[in-house]
Structures are given as structure tokens and as C-alpha cells.
Amino acid sequence: MVHTFSLNGFDIALDVYSGSVHVCDPVSLEAIRMYETQPLETVMGRLLADHPDNPEVTAQAVTELLDTLDELQAQGKLYTRDIYQNSALHLKKDPNLVKALCLHVAHACNLTCSYCFAGQGHYQGEAALMPLSTAKQALDFLVKHSGSRRHLEVDFFGGEPLLNWQTVKDTVAHGRELEKQTGKVFRFTLTTNGVLLDDEVTAFCNQEMHNVVLSLDGRPEVHDHYRKDHQGRGSYHTVVPKFQRFVKLRGDKEYYIRGTFTRRNLDFLEDIRHMADLGFDKLSMEPVVTAPDSPEALREEDLPVIFQQYEELAREMLAREKQGKGFQFYHYMLDLAHGPCVYKRLSGCGSGTEYLAVTPAGALYPCHQFVGDGEAYRLGSLKEGITNRELQEAFQHNTVYEHTACGDCWAKLYCAGGCAANACHAQGSIHGVYDYGCKLFKKRMECAIMLAAAKEEISSVKAGGESYGDQNF
Amino acid sequence: MKIKTLNTRDLAASLKNGGCGECQTSGVANQPCENKEQA
Numbered sequence: 220m221v222h223t224f225s226l227n228g229f230d231i232a233l234d235v236y237s238g239s240v241h242v243c244d245p246v247s248l249e250a251i252r253m254y255e256t257q258p259l260e261t262v263m264g265r266l267l268a269d270h271p272d273n274p275e276v277t278a279q280a281v282t283e284l285l286d287t288l289d290e291l292q293a294q295g296k297l298y299t300r301d302i303y304q305n306s307a308l309h310l311k312k313d314p315n316l317v318k319a320l321c322l323h324v325a326h327a328c329n330l331t332c333s334y335c336f337a338g339q340g341h342y343q344g345e346a347a348l349m350p351l352s353t354a355k356q357a358l359d360f361l362v363k364h365s366g367s368r369r370h371l372e373v374d375f376f377g378g379e380p381l382l383n384w385q386t387v388k389d390t391v392a393h394g395r396e397l398e399k400q401t402g403k404v405f406r407f408t409l410t411t412n413g414v415l416l417d418d419e420v421t422a423f424c425n426q427e428m429h430n431v432v433l434s435l436d437g438r439p440e441v442h443d444h445y446r447k448d449h450q451g452r453g454s455y456h457t458v459v460p461k462f463q464r465f466v467k468l469r470g471d472k473e474y475y476i477r478g479t480f481t482r483r484n485l486d487f488l489e490d491i492r493h494m495a496d497l498g499f500d501k502l503s504m505e506p507v508v509t510a511p512d513s514p515e516a517l518r519e520e521d522l523p524v525i526f527q528q529y530e531e532l533a534r535e536m537l538a539r540e541k542q543g544k545g546f547q548f549y550h551y552m553l554d555l556a557h558g559p560c561v562y563k564r565l566s567g568c569g570s571g572t573e574y575l576a577v578t579p580a581g582a583l584y585p586c587h588q589f590v591g592d593g594e595a596y597r598l599g600s601l602k603e604g605i606t607n608r609e610l611q612e613a614f615q616h617n618t619v620y621e622h623t624a625c626g627d628c629w630a631k632l633y634c635a636g637g638c639a640a641n642a643c644h645a646q647g648s649i650h651g652v653y654d655y656g657c658k659l660f661k662k663r664m665e666c667a668i669m670l671a672a673a674k675e676e677i678s679s680v681k682a683g684g685e686s687y688g689d690q691n692f
Numbered sequence: 693m694k695i696k697t698l699n700t701r702d703l704a705a706s707l708k709n710g711g712c713g714e715c716q717t718s719g720v721a722n723q724p725c726e727n728k729e730q731a
Contacts, residue, residue, distance in 0.1 A: 238703040242696045250693075275693055284693050295704060296697060302704060309711050319717040370714050370726065406716070554724050555700040560710020564703070564721070574717045632703065633721035664721070675698055 221255060221298065222629030223248050226669045227534060229676075233668060235629050236303070239296040240555060242672045246276055247284060254288050255298050307565040307618035314572050314615040315605065317364040318371055320357055321576040321587045324349045324386055325378035329414050330454055332445045334479060334507050334515055340378035342591040347579040348383045354390040356601045357577045362401055368573075374408045376576075376587055381415035391427050410434070410477075412446070413458035413465075421465050430473040433462045437478050437490020437504070444483060445515075463498060475549060477503040481515035488528045488535065495539070495546045503549035506659055508641055517655065526662045533666040537673055553667040564619070567635030571614025577601065585614050588640030613649060614639070621650045630661045701725075 220235040230248040232241040243251065246266060253262045263281050270276040291297035326347040328340025341347070361371055373394065375387050387409070394405040406429040413433055424431050435458065436442040443453025466474060476499040480487035487504050494502050506525070509516050517525070532548060539545050568574060571585035578590055581601040589596040599606040619625055622636040636642075637660070641653035714726040 236703065238700045240698040240700050242698065244694055246693050247695050251695075280693055284695075287695055291695070291697065295702070299704070303707070306707060310713050318713070368713060370716075372717060553721060555698055557725050558701050558721060559715060559725055560701075560706035561703040562706070562711040562713075563715055563718075568718050573713075667721075671698065675696075 220301075220627070220629060221251060223252055224665050226530065226665055227673070229669050229672050231665075231668060231672060232297075233629060234297050234299055235632060236299040236301050237296050238555070238558075238632070239291075239299075240668060240672065241291070241297070242675070246270060246273070250281070250284055250288065251297070254285060259285055303561055303565055304620065306562060307620050308616070309562045310566045310569070311572050311615045311618070313366065314611050315364055316366045316368065317361055317573055317575055318368040319374070319569070319574040320361050320372070321374045321376050321574070322349065322354055322357055322390070323377060323576060323578050323587070323590065324354065324375050324380045324390075325382040326579050327382050328377060328379045328412070329382065330379070330412050330446055330448055332447075334445055334481060334509055334513075336508065336588060336591070337378065338591055342578075343593075344591075349386060349577075349579040351386045351389050353577070353579065353581045353601065354386055355393045356581065358390065358394055358397060358405075360601050362397055362403055365403065369402070370404050370406060372406045372408065374410070376410055379412055379414070380409055381411050381420060384415070384420065388423060391423075406430075408432070412454065413461050414448070414454060416458070416461040416465060421461075421468055424465070425469055425472060428472075430475070431465075431469075432475045432477045432503075433458075433465065435459065435462060435476050435478055435494065435499075436480070437484065437487065438493045441484045441490055442478075445479075445481070459497065466499060473501070475501050475503050477505065479505050479507050481507040481509075482517055482521060483515060485521055485524045486528065488532050491532060491548070492535070495544070500546040501549075502546055506656070508644075508653070508656070519655075522658060525659065529659075529662050529666050533670050536670065550663040551667040551670050553664075553671055555668075555671050561632070564632040564635055566618050568638070570639050571598065571611060571617070585610070586640060588638070589643075592643075617649050622652055623650075624652045624654075628657070628661075630657070630664050633664050634660055 222233045222235060224231055230243045230245050232243055232248060232251045250262060250266060253265060266276060266281050288297060326341045331339050365371055380387055391407055397403060398405060407427055408430040409424060409428050410432040436446060439455040442455040446454045448454060476494050478490055484490060491502055491504050506517055507515055536548060574586060576584040576587045576590055583598040583600055584590045584596055585598060597607060598610055605611050617639055619631050619636040625631040625636050637652055637656060639649040641656055642651040643649045645653040
């Protein structure tokens with residue numbers, strides 16, 4: 220399967236099953252589209268007939284072009300087939316192997332963001348804080364079930380995890396002790412709205428947290444529309460100075476400024492620009508996922524505007540990079556040369572098997588997005604272990620091949636079938652798809668691949684190589 | 693008429709040199725491979 224697209228002056232062919240990316244010109248792209256299913260003579264005739272005024276399109280040139288396509292096919296870089304069907308369960312063959320936990324240390328929040336999937340932090344239940352004993356038990360559970368996995372991940376999540384800060388610190392200390400005893404390596408991460416961020420929290424996070432997600436929606440009026448405290452006051456002016464200080468002291472360690480855009484700010488590129496202008500350089504801006512009838516929900520008719528924003532964002536990133544003011548946008552970070560292996564691309568996020576969420580009471584769920592969905596998605600508990608074997612098995616087998624809608628999708632080895640929770644909430648099955656999210660994802664992937672091609676082109680031109688001529692960067 | 697093939701990880705080859713399971717949980721495609729010797 221080959222996906223071809225043109226964006227920002229680049230003509231690109233992605234060979235889905237090999238992962239190869241070919242940067243072409245319009246005629247070469249046309250040839251790639253035709254040559255998979257049509258004989259050489261037909262392709263030759265069509266190209267010559269379609270480009271009578273192009274002096275480059277001669278019989279000899281087309282012959283050489285088709286020879287190149289033959290070579291690429293022989294090298295396994297074009298028109299490759301799906302040979303992965305029997306490999307999809309490799310990373311899930313032991314459904315009891317766990318390597319990551321999302322610790323819901325607080326089912327409570329000091330903000331009342333109306334779009335929050337967690338129902339303002341308490342997940343459609345009672346407000347609660349996780350006792351330290353439960354958090355320690357969770358880490359012990361993780362080590363016990365991690366098998367040969369060396370790198371283990373623990374994410375402090377909520378609600379707002381800083382409402383249970385002492386437990387966070389003591390849990391990290393317990394993890395460091397376990398590292399000495401077991402040789403495992405814990406990566407601790409934390410997501411916060413920033414309201415309680417102070418110098419002590421900052422210093423601790425910068426020492427102990429592998430990554431920190433800081434929630435900011437962008438421009439003051441956008442952020443404050445949803446992200447209000449319990450007195451109805453916007454939080455922008457409270458959190459931005461704290462985030463700026465945090466990032467300044469963070470050095471080169473990982474962090475993300477993470478925003479949500481809704482129907483109210485379809486011009487979300489302005490919010491990303493605002494984040495960059497505040498001095499943040501690791502950015503993420505996510506489309507809201509909410510009930511279709513809610514006023515902030517994104518609609519089908521919004522897609523052209525959103526697509527245009529994503530494309531403009533890619534151009535903006537190239538322009539800023541040239542000025543020495545570049546920033547990262549999470550969904551455009553695509554390491555083509557050292558990206559994930561095919562096993563990872565087939566099996567996805569690992570929810571329900573190698574990744575579990577733990578509630579303050581110690582119940583286990585497939586992931587944080589299922590915690591508010593009640594008993595039907597409860598897998599078990601830290602005390603009892605996994606008791607809902609039927610549900611565990613459903614997640615174990617939830618590979619890209621279980622999503623029948625993904626069969627002929629070019630992006631399936633970039634998303635592994637998408638988010639199980641979004642699919643479940645949209646279609647009632649973890650094996651379904653969240654179609655709207657798919658459309659956004661595919662546009663982001665095209666932009667990310669184009670950016671990779673553009674960066675390669677910039678390097679090539681700097682080194683004295685040829686340009687393809689029409690690109691905008 | 694030109695075709696330039698970018699340097700990408702060979703997914704078919706990763707059947708043999710991938711699958712260690714040490715990568716971070718996840719966008720799947722955004723995750724770098726932890727095993728730099730293999731990727």
C-alpha cells in the first residue's frame with residue numbers, strides 16, 4: 220500500500236508496510252500512483268500524453284523513472300505487502316506483564332474545566348486522595364509484574380496530583396529504594412494545572428520527574444474561558460509565571476506545555492504562537508474529545524479550518540526554525556530513522572495489559588480514560604490482581620488488526636488503530652475507531668512527514684545539493 | 693523527474709531487530725526506539 224500526497228510544495232509517497240518515504244516531483248508521484256496496478260506500457264503512454272509540454276518527460280526519462288521504481292520495489296521500499304499478521308501479539312503475549320502505571324493520586328481538582336474528561340477531577344465519583352500505602356503497593360505491584368522489562372513508568376495523574384504532593388514525594392522515594400533492590404529503572408512523570416506549583420515542587424520535579432506536562436490552553440481569554448477555579452476566576456495569570464519559572468529552571472529536561480482546543484478557538488495556531496512567544500518551546504495542542512452535542516465539540520464542518528491550521532503550523536515551525544526560534548510540536552515529532560519497531564506499531568499503547576490506571580482506592584482500569592466508566596471496565600485491584608479476565612483478553616487482542624475499519628488505512632502503522640477509549644466512547648467498542656480523531660491524526664501525520672522532508676531538503680541545500688524547486692520553507 | 697528516498701527505519705527488518713518492549717508507553721509514531729543499536 221502506498222499513500223501519496225502533496226503539501227507545501229512537496230510531493231510525497233509513503234510506502235506503508237516498509238515505512239519508506241519518497242520525496243518526488245509531480246510526474247514521479249503520478250508514476251508511483253499508476254505503476255502498482257498498471258503495466259509499464261500504459262504508464263509510459265499516460266505520462267507522455269499527460270505532459271506533452273514538459274521537456275523533461277521524454278520516453279528515455281520515463282523509462283529510467285520506471286526502472287527506479289522497479290529498483291525500489293526490489294529493495295523492499297515500494298509496493299510492499301503486509302507481512303505482519305502473525306506478529307501483532309508479540310508485545311502482548313504475556314497479558315500479565317505490566318510496565319507502566321497511571322497513579323490517580325488525586326480524584327479532586329482545584330480547577331473546574333468544563334471540558335475535562337475526568338469530570339472536574341473526580342471521575343463521576345467521590346473526591347478522594349490516594350493513601351501513600353496504596354501508592355507504594357502500586358509500585359510493588361508494578362515491579363512484581365514487570366517480568367524482564369527494565370524501564371518502568373509511573374505517571375502521577377488526577378485530578379490535580381499536587382493536591383496530594385506529600386504522597387507523590389514519598390512514592391518517588393519508595394521507587395528509588397526499589398531501584399536499588401531490583402535493578403529496575405523508574406521514570407516518573409507528572410501532569411499539573413500549575414496552580415500549586417512553587418519553588419519546592421519545581422525543584423523536586425526538576426530532580427525526579429522524567430517529564431512534566433503543564434496545562435495551558437494559550438491566549439488568556441481562551442485559557443480562562445474553561446480553566447477557572449472554584450470561585451469562577453480564570454487561572455492564566457496564576458499559572459503562566461509559574462510555568463515560565465519552572466521551564467527556566469528545567470534546563471534540558473523534558474516538559475510539555477499542553478493545551479486543548481475546542482470549537483471556540485478553531486484558530487488554535489494563534490494559541491500555539493502565544494505559547495511560543497511566552498518562551499515555551501515544547502508544545503502540544505490537542506483537539507477536545509467530548510459529547511457531540513456539547514457547545515465546545517468539534518464538528519465535521521470545522522475540519523477544513525483545522526486542517527488549514529495544522530498546515531500553517533508546519534510552515535510556521537519551519538519559518539521560526541530558520542530564525543533560530545524553533546519549537547517542538549509533539550505530534551510533528553517523527554523520528555523516521557529511529558522510530559518504533561513494527562511490533563510497537565501493531566500493538567499500540569498497551570492499555571489494559573502493559574499499561575494500567577490505579578484509582579485512589581487501588582482499583583485497576585485499562586487506562587485513565589476508562590476510570591470514569593464504572594464497573595464494566597474495572598480490571599481488578601492491587602489487592603486481588605486482575606480478576607476481569609474477559610476484559611483483559613479483549614485488550615490483549617486489541618491490535619491494529621482488530622480494527623476492521625483500519626484495514627486499508629495508510630496511517631495504521633503510525634497510530635496502531637487509535638485510542639481504545641475514544642473508540643469505545645464513540646462507537647461502543649474498543650475495537651472500533653473514533654473517525655473524527657482519525658481524520659485529524661492523518662492530517663497531522665502528513666504535516667509531520669512533510670516537515671521531515673523539508674528538514675532533509677534544507678540540510679541537502681545547505682550542503683550544496685539540489686532542491687526540488689517548489690517548496691515553501 | 694526525481695525521487696529521493698529518506699532515511700527511514702526498515703519496518704520489515706524490525707521484525708528481527710525490534711520487539712524489546714523497553715520503549716515508553718504511548719502517539720505511537722512519536723515514540724523513539726529505546727534500543728538505539730537496533731533502530
